[in-house]
Amino acid sequence: MNPRIVFFGNSKYSVIDAEALHARFTLTAAVTLPDYIDKKNTKVVQSPVKLFANTHTIPVLEVQKITAEIIEKIKAYQPDFLIVADYGLILPATLLSSPVYASLNVHHSLLPKYRGPAPAPAAILNGDEVAGVSIIVMSKQVDAGDVLKQVTYRLKQDETTDSLLTKLNTLGAQAVIDVIQQYLSGTASPEKQDESQASHTTYMKRSDGLISLTDSPILNWRKIRAYGEWPGTYFIAKRNGxxxxxxxxxxxxxxxxxxxxRVIPENKKEMSYEDFMRGMSSQKK
Known part of the structure; x- marks a missing residue:
C-alpha cells in the first residue's frame, strides 16, 4: 500500500523529512507558509518546502492560518497520515482527527523533555551530552501526545543548532517512515508520556543572543553554538562614549x-576580532 501523506513543514530541515518520505512513499500534498518579501533586497522568498514540492510536482497549499476552508481542502486529499516536521502552526483537533491512521509529529527531543518550539537550542544551552528525536501522535496539548518511536543521538563537542537539527531530522525521517510502516502492518504501539518528567522550551528572542564577555566562557560558547543560526550572538562594546x-x-x-x-561591528564589514580590538584601542588614544 502506498499511503496518502499530507506533509506540513517550512524550513530547510523540514525538507530532509519530506525528501525521505517522498522517496519511500510519495507525498500526496505539502502544506507550508506563503511566500514573503525579503526586506533587505525586496525579493520574493519561497519556503524550502514549497521549492521542494514544486520540483517534484507535489501539490502545495500555502497557509498563513488554518481556517475551516483550509481544513476542508486538506481533508479532500483523503489522507492516511498527516506528518508535521518543523511547521510552526498549531493544527486544530478537527484536522488532527481527519487522517485514516494518524497525525504524526517529528519532535527534536526525547519527550517529555523539552516540549515546545526550541528543543535543539535548549539541549546545547544546557550542555546535554545526549539529545534525540521523538515521533508522536499529535494531540490537543502541544508535544504531549503518545510516543511511537525515539532515537537518541550523542552531541559532538562543537555541535551547533544547525548541525543538530540536520542530524535529528535525518534520524527522524527514518523513524517516521518506520512508524508509518508499523501502522500499515498493525504493529504501532503508542506509549503515554510521563507528565511528571515534562519540561518546556519557549520561542527564541533576538535579545537571547546577547552575551557578556565577562561571563563563563563555557556558557558563552554554548550560546554561540545554540544561537548561531538565529538570532545570532553579539556583545556590546563602548566606543567614543x-x-x-x-x-x-x-x-x-x-x-x-x-x-x-571573527566579528561584524555595527555598520561595519566583517573583520577579524584582532583587527576589531586593534581599532578599538587606537580610538581610545
Missing part, C-alpha cells in the same frame, strides 16, 4: 578558553 553592537561570526573553544575569531 557610545555603545555599538558587535555580532560574533566565528569562535572557538579549547582548554576552557573562548576565542572569538
Amino acid at each position: 557610545s555603545e555599538i553592537r558587535v555580532k560574533i561570526r566565528e569562535a572557538n573553544f579549547a582548554d576552557g578558553i573562548l576565542s572569538i575569531l
Whole structure:
C-alpha cells in the first residue's frame, strides 16, 4: 500500500523529512507558509518546502492560518497520515482527527523533555551530552501526545543548532517512515508520556543572543553554538562614549578558553576580532 501523506513543514530541515518520505512513499500534498518579501533586497522568498514540492510536482497549499476552508481542502486529499516536521502552526483537533491512521509529529527531543518550539537550542544551552528525536501522535496539548518511536543521538563537542537539527531530522525521517510502516502492518504501539518528567522550551528572542564577555566562557560558547543560526550572538562594546553592537561570526573553544575569531561591528564589514580590538584601542588614544 502506498499511503496518502499530507506533509506540513517550512524550513530547510523540514525538507530532509519530506525528501525521505517522498522517496519511500510519495507525498500526496505539502502544506507550508506563503511566500514573503525579503526586506533587505525586496525579493520574493519561497519556503524550502514549497521549492521542494514544486520540483517534484507535489501539490502545495500555502497557509498563513488554518481556517475551516483550509481544513476542508486538506481533508479532500483523503489522507492516511498527516506528518508535521518543523511547521510552526498549531493544527486544530478537527484536522488532527481527519487522517485514516494518524497525525504524526517529528519532535527534536526525547519527550517529555523539552516540549515546545526550541528543543535543539535548549539541549546545547544546557550542555546535554545526549539529545534525540521523538515521533508522536499529535494531540490537543502541544508535544504531549503518545510516543511511537525515539532515537537518541550523542552531541559532538562543537555541535551547533544547525548541525543538530540536520542530524535529528535525518534520524527522524527514518523513524517516521518506520512508524508509518508499523501502522500499515498493525504493529504501532503508542506509549503515554510521563507528565511528571515534562519540561518546556519557549520561542527564541533576538535579545537571547546577547552575551557578556565577562561571563563563563563555557556558557558563552554554548550560546554561540545554540544561537548561531538565529538570532545570532553579539556583545556590546563602548566606543567614543557610545555603545555599538558587535555580532560574533566565528569562535572557538579549547582548554576552557573562548576565542572569538571573527566579528561584524555595527555598520561595519566583517573583520577579524584582532583587527576589531586593534581599532578599538587606537580610538581610545
